[in-house]
Amino acid sequence: MPDRLNNVMTWVKVCHLTDILPLGARTIPARKGEIAVFRCGDDSVFAVLNRCPHKQGPLSEGIVHGHRVACPLHSWVIDLETGEAVAPDIGCTPKIPTKVEDGVVFLGVDDA
Template identity: 50%
Template structure:
């Protein structure tokens, strides 16, 4: 895999997110209370809610519009809700967050 540096881990608040613009659209980068980092679609499939503005709890995020809950590990909706969000491979090197270049397009993320 080829990796793109998208920022320092401290750029993403604990139990929060930040947006990264990519050729596939805006990707939300989430940070858990345990400093795990995940990347996923920013748009809830239910009503298009901005997941980066949702509540991060454990390894899940709750949509701010209608409380749908998604696993940040798999993208699957939890409970009775049906749906899925795209997830993207990320890793941490030192304190830098890297995202898989092939999964977000050929251009660099910015």
């Protein structure tokens, strides 16, 4: 798999899968704002900007279930596959590409 896609995104190693508890999350400080990295029950990993579209609640502190997380402030549910709020709420938080290879978690980081 190429490490570079169209010269705009780089895969950056951020941690081992085991650094995140199952159904848990870790945060990563970043220039554009804190990123939340989630490990779901099936060991799939997702990352979104750590800001609920509702009142900017830290999604990393929410309860992870399926491929979703419930915001700790007002219980909005965000679909981690898309970053979209689950109906009836409407909103979206930016999603960051992820991949897991040999137990290592990578984030796709914008070069621009």
